[in-house]
Amino acid sequence: MVNSISPLDDMVFMAAFLDTLIPPSEGDDLPGAGTLGLAPQVVTAITSNDRIASAVSAALEVIQEQATDYAALDLDQRVAIVGSVAEDHPMLISSVIPPLYFAYYQHPTVLMGLGLPTRPPFPGGYSIDETDPDLLDLLSAKASS
Amino acid sequence: MSDDAVGVLIIGAGASGGAFAWSIADAGMSVLCLEQGPWMKQSDYPTNNLDWESRAATEFSPNPNIRNRESDYPVNGIGTPIKPLMFNAVGGSTILWAAHFPRLTPRDFRVRTDDGVADDWPIDYETLEPFFALNDQMMGVSGLAGDPAYPYHEPPLPPIPFGATGNVVARGFEKLGWHWWPSDSAIISRDYNDREACINLGPCTSGCSHGAKASTDITYWPIAERKGVELRTGCRVREITIGEDGMADGVLYYDADGVLQEQKAEIVVLASNGIGTPRLLLNSASERYPDGLANSSGLVGKNLMFHPYAQIRGVFDEPLFGRGPLGCSIWSHEFYKTDRSRGFVRGYSYEISRGLGPAGEALYGNGIGRIPWGPGHHEAWSEIYNHTAGMVGITEDLPDEANTVTLDPDLTDSNGIPAPKITYELSENSHRMLAHAEERGQEALRAAGATDTHSLHVMEQAGWHLMGTARMGSDPKTSVVNGWGRAHDVKNLFIIDGSIFVTSGGVNPTSTIQALALYVADSIKKNIGNLFD
Known part of the structure; x- marks a missing residue:
């Protein structure tokens, strides 16, 4: 049976696909990307470019053809199918990864799970290591006058 | 009117x-x-x-x-x-x-x-x-007077702190006996003229919310x-x-x-x-x-003329907290002057860059094949994030009427209004210089302790x-x-x-x-x- 909706509009399928690219961490500290609800955000980024949307959609249709209930498969099975399809459709991975990584690694849940601050850089800023004084001593000896 | x-x-x-x-x-x-x-x-x-x-x-x-x-x-x-x-x-x-x-x-x-x-x-x-x-x-401008690569001049403010990244890479240059010096940076390291000192937001290249840059x-x-x-x-x-x-x-x-x-x-x-x-x-x-x-x-x-940029990055075992002004820590003029035995005329400088944000490191790691999609993704990300340092080789671009x-x-x-059209090719001299910058840059990062190094011959989004x-x-x-x-x-x-x-x-x-x-x-x-x- 041919799916009547585009894979990019099938949020259950897309969530399973994104959970394949970024699965949950072993200790479950970090959720999978699909489970985190990133599919709409990633789809919006993909469909902002017609050429990319067309290529990704075509690849996802092949996945759906190979596994009509892709979301029900276990991770290893989903990985195997995506890897196989990506060999013939290299834009599938290269086009989805950038918006996916941006969405995932900017999400407060992920930042918290990674032990990173869940705030923007400004206004708090960050502290950094001071310059090694031994290095400055070396420069003093080399300085021109 | x-x-x-x-x-x-x-x-x-x-x-x-x-x-x-x-x-x-x-x-x-x-x-x-x-x-x-x-x-x-x-x-x-x-x-x-x-x-x-x-x-x-x-x-x-x-x-x-x-x-x-x-x-x-x-x-x-x-x-x-x-x-x-x-x-x-x-x-x-x-x-x-x-x-x-x-x-x-x-x-x-x-x-x-x-x-x-x-x-x-x-x-x-x-x-x-x-x-x-x-x-x-x-x-x-923040910097340190006395760089032997230049006539003596005194920047009005002391240099930006090197951070862990600058300290580690400077030791690598030192080990090789190469020139290096704190960068002159148009970022204020102290309060200056009604502007507050840098607080290390990190990505200077998208606008400074603090006004220190x-x-x-x-x-x-x-x-x-x-x-x-x-x-x-x-x-x-x-x-x-x-x-x-x-x-x-x-x-x-x-x-x-x-x-x-x-x-x-x-x-x-x-x-x-x-x-x-x-x-x-x-x-x-x-x-x-x-x-x-x-x-x-x-x-x-x-x-x-652009400056063709070679990019070199390395992965280190030790943690390198990477925030701080993205690009400004130290530079090197070791290969700046012409030495025809290298196979090219003129030269290039190195500028050391700090680590990227969480997403940037994920994309970098994916690009060099170190962070996979699927199983193993999280473990690989943890090995990369806060463990990278890099540099760019900024090569002199000789004028060419073509x-x-x-x-x-x-x-x-x-x-x-008619828009501009760019016609531009890299010269053989530039290619040779970029290759040299890649090779020697990786040598410097390895001397600094990098366990894995990568380079990009010429950065596309770098004009x-x-x-x-x-x-x-x-x-x-x-x-x-x-x-x-x-x-x-x-x-x-x-x-x-x-x-x-x-x-x-x-x-x-x-x-x-x-x-x-x-x-x-x-x-x-x-x-x-x-x-x-």
């Missing part, structure tokens, strides 16, 4: 336009600047929000074709190995720059004499030195306006107009409402940098100047530096402007931006661009009585 004539009309409010406006305001003439972009707000910059990494890559991308703002003009760079980058706003590309602030070295002004290639400049380092120093004060909208322009300079934003110049005497007599421009306006002026100053300036000169062709304004030499738009800015026959901006397309010189047949920026063909037309560079050196150009702008302004003031002789 015709406005009242002004004494000096500046086109572009970026690095050079801001410095020039501040200086020429003392000349006693009315000064107007037209800028196609808007004033920026620090509260709009990406680092105010959690999604700072994605916004930096899209709406604050340095590539106008990706950013695609109303205030931008498109650039046809199809097929070029390096894409031109810029920003159109008050402050220009200093809004998005990393704020590296090296000067050209004295040798960079005499390339023909020293190495028998390209050309010498009609001026030298010593001529510009007072203006370098003045500009350092105005922008607020210098951009001319917060350095030169507030003072220039207090001196009486008028700055009109949202105004895009279509062409420079010519009077019956062949002199420039003003411009036609589209105002913020898209209405065509005429502005008369006694002196016209181009500050639109290495692509915008030749574009406007070529768009100003007339019956009298059919090949474009100030183009009797045929060199307007030719000799486009590398050009021309007018695209079809592409236009939102006002219908920050736009130079050479209206070069200066003494001979009108082989140059567009004279030694103080005045067009040979049109004696009340001045150019003060990167387009007047004769050669590129192997360092970031903004310090030199601004010193040139201040020098030209000073020359105008000194010669005001016989300016057009």
